[in-house]
Structures are given as C-alpha cells and as structure tokens.
Amino acid sequence: MSDQLVGHVLEQSKEIKQNINQIIDQVLEINSSIKGPRQPNDKFVEQAQAHVDKVGVNRGRPLFYPYIGTGSGQGPYVELEDGSVKIDLINGIGIHILGHSHPAIIKASLQAALSDIVMQGNLQPNKEYSILGEKLINLASKKSRLKHAWLTTSGSMAGENALKACRQYKSPAKMIIAMKNAFAGRSMMMAEITDNENYTVGLPKYNEVLRVPFYDKKDPKSIEKSFEIFKSHVAKHEGDISSFCFEPMQGEGGYNSAPREFFLPMLDFCREKGIPVWADEVQTFCRTGEFFAFERLDIGEYVDVCTVAKTLQAGATLFTEELNPKPGLVSGTFAGSTVALASGIAALTELEDGYMGEKGKIQNVHNMFVGMLNELNEGSCRGLLQDAGGMGLMVATTPLDGSKEKMLALLKTLYKNGLMTFGCGKGPFRLRFLLPATLKEEDVAVCKKIIEKSVLELA
Numbered sequence: 001m002s003d004q005l006v007g008h009v010l011e012q013s014k015e016i017k018q019n020i021n022q023i024i025d026q027v028l029e030i031n032s033s034i035k036g037p038r039q040p041n042d043k044f045v046e047q048a049q050a051h052v053d054k055v056g057v058n059r060g061r062p063l064f065y066p067y068i069g070t071g072s073g074q075g076p077y078v079e080l081e082d083g084s085v086k087i088d089l090i091n092g093i094g095i096h097i098l099g100h101s102h103p104a105i106i107k108a109s110l111q112a113a114l115s116d117i118v119m120q121g122n123l124q125p126n127k128e129y130s131i132l133g134e135k136l137i138n139l140a141s142k143k144s145r146l147k148h149a150w151l152t153t154s155g156s157m158a159g160e161n162a163l164k165a166c167r168q169y170k171s172p173a174k175m176i177i178a179m180k181n182a183f184a185g186r187s188m189m190m191a192e193i194t195d196n197e198n199y200t201v202g203l204p205k206y207n208e209v210l211r212v213p214f215y216d217k218k219d220p221k222s223i224e225k226s227f228e229i230f231k232s233h234v235a236k237h238e239g240d241i242s243s244f245c246f247e248p249m250q251g252e253g254g255y256n257s258a259p260r261e262f263f264l265p266m267l268d269f270c271r272e273k274g275i276p277v278w279a280d281e282v283q284t285f286c287r288t289g290e291f292f293a294f295e296r297l298d299i300g301e302y303v304d305v306c307t308v309a310k311t312l313q314a315g316a317t318l319f320t321e322e323l324n325p326k327p328g329l330v331s332g333t334f335a336g337s338t339v340a341l342a343s344g345i346a347a348l349t350e351l352e353d354g355y356m357g358e359k360g361k362i363q364n365v366h367n368m369f370v371g372m373l374n375e376l377n378e379g380s381c382r383g384l385l386q387d388a389g390g391m392g393l394m395v396a397t398t399p400l401d402g403s404k405e406k407m408l409a410l411l412k413t414l415y416k417n418g419l420m421t422f423g424c425g426k427g428p429f430r431l432r433f434l435l436p437a438t439l440k441e442e443d444v445a446v447c448k449k450i451i452e453k454s455v456l457e458l459a
C-alpha cells in the first residue's frame with residue numbers, strides 16, 4: 001500500500017510546480033507590455049462595443065462603463081477589449097487588492113485548477129476550505145473573541161448569516177440598530193439594512209431597522225447626539241433589539257470614518273444590555289492598514305459577529321463561541337470555487353508580508369495618494385478636490401461642487417482619460433478609490449496627471 005496520497009503527490013509534484021512556474025513566467029512576459037494607460041485602438045473598438053451591447057441586452061441593463069476586460073493586466077493596469085488600458089483604482093469594487101495578474105494569485109489559481117472539483121461546498125470540502133477558515137480565525141482572534149468562521153459566496157450572504165446568528169441568540173428579538181447611510185448588500189434583508197431608497201424601489205418595507213446617525217466631524221456634539229438616539233431606540237424597543245450592525249468605516253455611504261470614541265459609548269451600552277455587536281467588514285477587511293478595521297480602532301473585544309468578503313475572494317461570517325449558530329441555521333450548497341478559496345489564502349498570505357501596520361505598504365499607499373490629491377486641491381485644481389482622506393486603501397474626495405451630476409461626469413471623463421474609479425455618498429457625492437495595495441509612486445504620478453486633466457476639463 002502506498003504511503004502517499006495521490007492528492008498530495010499532485011500537489012507536491014516538482015514537475016507540475018516547474019510547469020506552473022514556467023506558465024507564470026510566460027504570462028508575465030506576455031503581459032509586460034501593459035505598462036500604462038492607452039487609448040482605445042480603432043481596430044478593436046467595434047468588436048468591443050458589440051460585447052458591451054450584448055451584455056446590456058442579455059442582462060437587461062447596460063454596463064456603467066463600456067468595460068470588457070481582455071483577461072490581461074499588470075499591477076494597477078488592465079487591458080480592455082477596445083484596446084485601451086486603464087489604471088484601475090476600484091478593482092472590481094475591492095476584489096483585486098493586489099492588482100491585476102499578480103503572480104501569487106495566478107500560481108494559487110493554477111494549482112487549484114488541477115484539483116478534482118470546481119466548487120466546494122459545506123458537505124464535502126477540500127483542504128482549501130479548512131486552510132482559509134483557519135487563517136481567518138487566526139487573524140481575527142489576535143484582537144477579538146471571534147472563534148469560528150463560516151464560509152459563503154458573497155458579502156450579502158455573510159450578512160444574512162450574521163443576522164440569523166444574532167437573531168437566534170436574542171430570539172425572538174428582531175429589530176436591528178444600523179447607521180444612517182449604511183450599506184449591507186443586496187439580499188432582501190441586507191437591502192433593508194442599507195440606507196438607500198433607490199435600492200428598494202417597489203419592495204415592501206419590513207420596518208425592522210432603527211437608524212443612528214454616523215459620526216459627523218463637523219458637529220462637535222456628534223458623539224453625544226448619536227449615543228442619545230441609540231439609547232432612545234433601545235428604551236423604546238427594550239427586549240426586541242437583536243443586533244447593532246455597523247461598518248467601522250462606511251463604504252458606499254460616503255467613505256465616512258469615525259474615531260474610536262464615537263463607537264465606544266454605543267458598544268459599552270450594547271455590552272451592558274446584552275445586544276450582539278456585528279461589525280460589517282466586507283469592504284474594510286484587509287484595507288485599513290490592519291486585517292480588520294476593529295483592530296485599527298481597537299474595538300475588537302466588543303465584536304460578537306463580523307462579516308468579511310471581497311478581498312477574501314469568498315464571503316465569511318465570524319462568530320464568538322456564544323454567537324455560533326445552532327446546527328441547521330446556516331448552510332448552503334456553495335462555499336466557493338477551489339480557485340477562489342486558494343486565491344483568498346494566497347492574498348492573505350501575501351498581505352501578511354509587510355502590508356499592515358503604521359509603517360506597512362498600505363499606509364504608504366494611503367499617504368502617497370492622499371498627499372497627491374491634497375497637492376492638486378491646493379495647486380492646479382484649487383478647491384476642486386476637497387476633503388481627501390479615509391483609511392488605508394479606502395480613499396475619497398469631494399470633487400468639483402459635490403453634486404451628483406458633476407461627480408458622474410467626472411467618472412466618465414476620468415475613464416475616457418484612462419482612470420477607473422467610482423462614486424459614493426448621497427450629498428456630497430464623492431469620488432471613491434479602492435486602491436490596489438501594490439500601487440507604486442510612479443503609478444500615483446500617472447493618476448495625478450489624469451485626475452488633474454479630467455478635473456480641469458470639467459471645472
């Protein structure tokens with residue numbers, strides 16, 4: 001009987017590893033000509049437009065940008081079917097944190113693609129499921145009481161599992177305290193927690209969410225005001241509050257950040273009243289300069305449930321021992337594709353190497369990028385890029401007059417000039433960047449030129 005498992009032979013095969021390394025070298029060599037923004041090429045424009053049009057017809061709604069990627073990129077640069085190259089500062093809304101065609105991700109994907117199945121599930125997982133779960137718990141448990149991680153396929157599904165766990169723990173309580181301008185996802189219940197009426201047009205209201213204003217740095221009484229409202233909700237619905245859900249830094253809602261002192265009174269009150277605390281870190285995970293924003297804010301001890309996704313290449317709900325749901329409450333067929341789970345492991349492993357902390361690469365990218373925006377705001381684009389800031393790789397600025405029309409016009413102009421990003425907030429309407437952690441000084445210089453040109457075109 002052989003003392004080696006076939007799967008291990010496959011995984012450890014020197015020949016396969018050599019072949020994979022060779023493929024990666026070839027891919028990097030082919031991609032190496034993607035070095036900076038490029039305008040569309042007439043030769044490809046018509047065919048690319050046909051793809052864009054087909055997407056619009058098939059899914060019933062046009063794409064926001066006429067974007068179809070070719071499958072090639074290098075770092076922050078991505079090549080499109082129309083022959084253009086864009087600098088990508090939104091990375092699929094926060095998925096490709098290491099940029100495009102990162103060798104560690106290609107390597108993990110190739111190795112994973114050789115395994116026996118495409119999708120892993122909760123009944124028959126392979127070892128990527130085990131490794132990713134353990135990695136998450138190891139990272140989370142350094143600064144929190146989180147002990148379990150349940151994998152799923154999206155941030156919204158992770159949110160549904162979080163809410164179920166809180167509600168089961170506090171059964172039969174149903175009300176959720178959430179922030180004004182919150183974003184929690186697109187399922188029915190996550191859309192209800194999301195504070196944006198445009199996302200629930202025509203849907204019934206469940207009226208299970210109570211709102212508290214997020215931190216307003218312009219209002220010296222902001223902390224007290226929010227806490228008073230929080231307490232009044234609890235008093236009015238005593239015994240019927242299932243959870244307090246918050247983003248440690250708001251994403252979609254406007255890239256609003258808050259100091260630790262803002263959260264503390266509410267968190268202490270939750271502890272006193274036994275209200276489960278759910279930190280929605282779907283967007284902040286890996287991005288604020290620590291793996292979890294609760295570490296950055298030093299509030300991890302309060303967190304009972306935490307949701308992550310995006311950078312993870314999967315979704316996950318982390319629970320403390322007490323909040324771990326009873327069998328039967330959370331499950332589902334898919335936990336993620338083998339390639340996605342392996343890529344999530346590779347991304348976390350890479351990010352452990354010098355990216356986190358005050359002197360880490362993420363903070364450096366933040367400083368370079370915010371510094372560049374401030375320079376423009378004080379120089380050639382005077383007053384046209386206000387209030388630049390955020391945390392780590394989540395950076396926003398209020399462009400032009402802060403109106404929706406101008407922000408949308410700027411997005412399209414930036415795109416035309418070779419830079420992709422997106423908006424957030426509801427007034428002022430902001431320009432948000434989900435920066436790749438691998439952004440270099442020379443890339444920031446490229447961004448500066450495009451942003452300057454685009455803002456001045458519209459000013």
Ligand SMILES: Cc1ncc(COP(=O)(O)O)c(C=O)c1O
Pocket residue numbers: 093154155156157159183184185186247251252280281282283309310
């Ligand atoms: C804070 C937050 N929560 C939840 C979600 C939903 O995640 P998903 O789009 O993967 O369902 C998002 C997505 O942008 C988010 O930013």
